[in-house]
Amino acid sequence: MYHVQSVFHKIVDISGELSDAAAMLTTIDLAPIGGCSQFMWGVTVFVLACFVGYYVVWRVTPALHAPLMAVTNAISSVIIVGAILAAGQAESAFAKIVGFSATVLVSVNIFGGFLVTKRMLAMFQKKDKQEGRG
Amino acid sequence: MSENFSAFLYLTAAVFFILALRGLSSAKTSTKGNVFGMIGMGIAIIAAFAMPKVSSYALTITGIIVGGVIGAFVAKKIEMTALPQLVAAFHSLVGLAAVLVAAGAMSAPVSFKIGTLEHIMHGSLVEIGLGTAIGAITFTGSVVAFLKLQGLIGSKPMMLPNRHLINVSLGALILFALLLFVFTEGHFFFWVLALASFALGLLMILPVGGADMPVIVSMLNSYSGWAASGIGFTLNNTLLIVTGALVGASGAILSYIMCKAMNRSIISVIVGGFGSSDTSADQSSAANEQRPVKQGSPEDAAFVMKNCSSLVIVPGYGMAVAQAQHALREMCNILQNNGVKVRYAIHPVAGRMPGHMNVLLAEANVPYDDVLELEDINRDFPSTDVAFVIGANDVTNPAAKNNPQSPIYGMPILEVEQAKTVFFVKRSMAAGYAGIENELFFRDNTMMLFGDAKKVTEEIVKALES
Numbered sequence: 124m125y126h127v128q129s130v131f132h133k134i135v136d137i138s139g140e141l142s143d144a145a146a147m148l149t150t151i152d153l154a155p156i157g158g159c160s161q162f163m164w165g166v167t168v169f170v171l172a173c174f175v176g177y178y179v180v181w182r183v184t185p186a187l188h189a190p191l192m193a194v195t196n197a198i199s200s201v202i203i204v205g206a207i208l209a210a211g212q213a214e215s216a217f218a219k220i221v222g223f224s225a226t227v228l229v230s231v232n233i234f235g236g237f238l239v240t241k242r243m244l245a246m247f248q249k250k251d252k253q254e255g256r257g
Numbered sequence: 258m259s260e261n262f263s264a265f266l267y268l269t270a271a272v273f274f275i276l277a278l279r280g281l282s283s284a285k286t287s288t289k290g291n292v293f294g295m296i297g298m299g300i301a302i303i304a305a306f307a308m309p310k311v312s313s314y315a316l317t318i319t320g321i322i323v324g325g326v327i328g329a330f331v332a333k334k335i336e337m338t339a340l341p342q343l344v345a346a347f348h349s350l351v352g353l354a355a356v357l358v359a360a361g362a363m364s365a366p367v368s369f370k371i372g373t374l375e376h377i378m379h380g381s382l383v384e385i386g387l388g389t390a391i392g393a394i395t396f397t398g399s400v401v402a403f404l405k406l407q408g409l410i411g412s413k414p415m416m417l418p419n420r421h422l423i424n425v426s427l428g429a430l431i432l433f434a435l436l437l438f439v440f441t442e443g444h445f446f447f448w449v450l451a452l453a454s455f456a457l458g459l460l461m462i463l464p465v466g467g468a469d470m471p472v473i474v475s476m477l478n479s480y481s482g483w484a485a486s487g488i489g490f491t492l493n494n495t496l497l498i499v500t501g502a503l504v505g506a507s508g509a510i511l512s513y514i515m516c517k518a519m520n521r522s523i524i525s526v527i528v529g530g531f532g533s534s535d536t537s538a539d540q541s542s543a544a545n546e547q548r549p550v551k552q553g554s555p556e557d558a559a560f561v562m563k564n565c566s567s568l569v570i571v572p573g574y575g576m577a578v579a580q581a582q583h584a585l586r587e588m589c590n591i592l593q594n595n596g597v598k599v600r601y602a603i604h605p606v607a608g609r610m611p612g613h614m615n616v617l618l619a620e621a622n623v624p625y626d627d628v629l630e631l632e633d634i635n636r637d638f639p640s641t642d643v644a645f646v647i648g649a650n651d652v653t654n655p656a657a658k659n660n661p662q663s664p665i666y667g668m669p670i671l672e673v674e675q676a677k678t679v680f681f682v683k684r685s686m687a688a689g690y691a692g693i694e695n696e697l698f699f700r701d702n703t704m705m706l707f708g709d710a711k712k713v714t715e716e717i718v719k720a721l722e723s
Contacts, residue, residue, distance in 0.1 A: 162380055165490050165498055172499040175275060176506030182282040185605065185630055188511060188612030189340060191281050192478050194294050196347045198274050199504040201298065202354055202485045203321075204305040205492050209361030210320060211311030212368035218361035223320050225357035228350040230324025231331070233298055236347060238332035239340075240291050246619035247284045 190243045197236025200229040266304035267496035273297030274500050278507065284625060301496055310368040337620045338577045341474055341609040342406035348477045349399030352458075355392025355484040356451055359385045362491050363447055369492060377442055381491055386435040386450055388487030393454030394461065395480040401462040402473050406609060412467030420460060427457045461527060467609075468651065472515045472526045474610045479508025511611045518605035518631075520657075520667040550686070553704035555713055558645075558680050559720035565642035565678075567598040569634060571671055572614055573607050575648015575683065579710035582621035585647065588714055589623075591721045600627050602634040602671050604652035635672050644676035646697075648710045650683070654695045663693060679703040682713050 159167075183191050206229060209222025274297045280290015302321075306314065335343050362369040363377070363385055371381035404410045417423065430453045438446035465473050486501025516523050562568055570589065576582060589599045601623060607614040618628055638644065646653055649671075656663035657670045673679050674697055681703055697703055706713050 161493050162490070165493065165495070168495050169486060169490075169498045169502050172271075172502035173506050175499075176278070176503040177510065179275060179278045179503070180507040180510045183278065184281075184283060185514075186603075186612060186615040186625070186628065187281045187284065187287055188514075189610055189616045190287060190291075191278070191507060191612070192344055192475065192511065192610060193340075193347075194277055194281065194291060195478060195504040195507045196344060196351070196481065198277065198294055198298065198500055199351050199481045199485045200354075201270070201274075201301050201497055201500045202351060202358060202488055203298075204301055204494060204497060205358035205362070205488050206320075206354060207302070207305040207317050208308055208311060208368060208492070209358055209365060210317045211306075211308075211313050212365050213312050214310075214368045215361075215365040218365035218368070219316065221357040221361045221364075223316050225354040225361070226317055226320030227324040227327075228354045228357070230321045231328040232324075232347050232350050233328065234325040235328030235332040235343075237291060237295050237298070238329055239335060239343065240294075241288075242332065243337075243340075243616050243619070244284075244287045244291055246616065246622075247625065248288060 187247070190240050190247075193236050193240040193243065197233055197240065200232040200236065203229045203233065263304050263307060264495070266300055266307075267494065270297040270301040270304070271496050271499040273300065274503060278503060304496075310370075336580075337616055338580060339407075340613060340616060341470065342403050344610060345399050345402040345406055345474055345477065348474075348481045349396050349403060351481040352392045352395030352397075352399060352484055355481075355488050356389050356396065358488050359389040359392065359491065360447070360451075362488075363442075363444065371491065375442055379439055382439040382442060383435070384487060384490040386438050386447070388484060388491055389447065389451050390431055390435070390454040391480060391487050392484040393451050394458035395477055395484050397455045397458035398462040398473075398480070399458075399477045401459055402465075402470070402477060405462075405465075405467065406470060406474075412470075414466040415463045417460065417463070420464060424457065424460055427453050427460070431457065465526065468519075468606075469521075469526045470609045471606045471611055471613075472512050472519070472521075472523070475508050475511035475515055476523070476527075477508070479505050479512060482506070482508055515606055515611060518669060520665070520669065548699050550698050551701075551704050553680070553706055555706060555716035556720045557704065558706055559717045561678060561680075562592055562597065562643055562645070562717070563595055563721060565597060567641050568592060568600070568643045568645060569638065569641050569673070569676065570599065570601045571644060571646040571649050571653060571673055572601065572603070572618070573647065573649025573652060574609060575650075576710045577608060577613070577617050577648070579648065579712075581647060581709075581711035581714050582617045582623075584711050584714040584718060586621040586623055588718050588721065591718065600629055600634065600637075602629055602631070602673075604631055604649070604671050607649060607652055631669060631671060638672045638675040641676040642678065644673035644679045645682070646673055646679060647682040647714070650695055651693070653697060654693065656693065656696050660696075665693065673697070674700060674702075677702060680706055682706045682708070682710050684709060 206222050206225035209218045210226050273293045277290045277294035280286045280293055366372045366374055366377045372378045405412050431450055434446045434450035434453060438450055482501045482504025486498050486505060489497025489501055512523060593599050601618060603614050651665060653671050653673045654665060655674050657665045657668040660666060679702055698705060
């Protein structure tokens with residue numbers, strides 16, 4: 124816990140630190156990759172992935188928008204990577220607990236999301252077959 | 258396992274996720290797409306287990322089994338009409354998980370390779386804070402969306418006094434807590450940040466009315482992606498960054514499409530208030546109350562439809578709630594056997610999530626080619642004998658075209674009024690979600706069929722068979 128006074132001291136310090144913050148962003152931490160910081164590398168990947176997402180999703184036919192949502196929901200549960208790391212480490216018991224909880228939550232999502240998508244898509248497929256027969 | 262090899266696994270998983278989304282571009286490849294998604298997730302989980310800091314597996318595997326069983330059970334049992342609330346509930350789980358993972362990273366920085374306790378790198382603290390804020394907003398926002406869709410709280414917008422002021426203050430508090438967290442690494446500030454974000458998510462979605470739900474569900478979809486991306490930055494994990502960006506972009510595009518279909522800006526949806534009856538709507542409905550409408554019986558409708566040559570069905574959420582899709586399909590089968598050309602017209606915001614109505618019709622085995630989007634069917638209405646509007650209201654309201662005072666003015670609609678005869682299945686004269694009277698009810702060529710969508714359709718089927 125932080126005493127009120129120390130909080131105020133911190134706030135005063137922050138004004139000084141803020142000016143360093145801009146410089147900090149460019150020199151951010153971590154081992155450089157190919158001459159840039161890991162953060163810049165992440166941003167590069169992020170922006171390119173946004174473009175990929177943009178172009179791929181526009182091609183999804185409107186009839187399949189509901190399955191699209193269910194699938195994207197399931198794959199956003201890839202956050203389970205972080206949950207597994209937290210649950211499996213030996214450094215902090217608290218992190219273990221929250222990691223376990225997060226694992227349970229996103230596992231609901233992973234199985235639920237993919238299976239409900241499968242159910243929906245099967246309905247669309249069934250019709251295709253019927254059309255073939257008719 | 259070397260860092261490079263796990264990076265390679267993550268890359269492979271990311272490629273599978275891209276292929277999964279790509280697969281959904283057509284009904285034929287969609288099943289394959291879903292399988293690609295599962296493979297990608299499998300690879301990601303294996304790569305995560307192989308991380309050097311992961312030393313115990315029992316807890317994690319238990320978690321996956323427990324969650325997996327619950328998820329599989331829910332996915333198997335859920336009614337397709339309840340799909341929107343299911344997806345909203347799923348979004349909330351991703352949001353909460355993001356907050357938990359961020360809290361975990363903060364408590365075990367060495368394992369997450371972001372520094373040591375009390376000396377976490379500033380950049381990582383920013384990322385933890387942002388990931389938490391987005392995750393927390395996604396969590397409570399999705400919970401409210403779920404409660405509204407499930408009908409546990411009213412779908413009418415809830416207006417708090419000074420809510421804009423409260424929201425801005427909360428935003429400022431979040432920013433302030435983030436700054437303090439970054440510069441002190443105080444866990445107390447982390448929780449202030451999380452709580453304020455929880456509150457903001459709650460207050461952001463409470464004022465949103467039922468008609469805007471398709472936008473909200475896709476917007477929360479987008480948020481859950483950004484939250485995953487945020488955590489990806491914390492973990493320096495490119496897979497999470499890529500996947501989060503894919504999901505975020507997908508949700509954003511769907512929100513955009515839904516907003517365009519309602520002629521509304523995304524800002525006005527988030528700020529909320531659509532569906533609260535404003536004065537002009539009240540006046541017009543008061544004036545309309547006394548006007549006569551033509552009321553028909555299912556037998557009348559059966560007679561007219563049997564003898565027409567072309568029929569367009571316009572399903573809306575009322576059909577979904579009544580679970581009338583199977584009865585509707587039966588009715589159409591009989592008519593088609595009588596030589597009537599039957600097609601279905603889907604408005605982009607019909608239902609409560611993007612593409613919801615397509616799923617419901619698919620559930621009832623309606624052929625894919627008979628289901629048409631707004632742009633494809635509108636030019637055919639003038640040459641259509643009968644338009645059968647079942648549980649849809651706002652998406653057919655001509656006020657969107659000819660009444661600049663109407664709150665839905667400018668919204669693209671299905672132009673059913675151009676058909677020779679319009680049958681309107683509706684439980685009562687009550688206004689739809691947008692809270693406005695539909696001019697269509699009072700037209701000469703409109704016949705109202707009052708009653709539950711399923712019951713009315715079944716009676717029509719009975720009349721057709723006799």
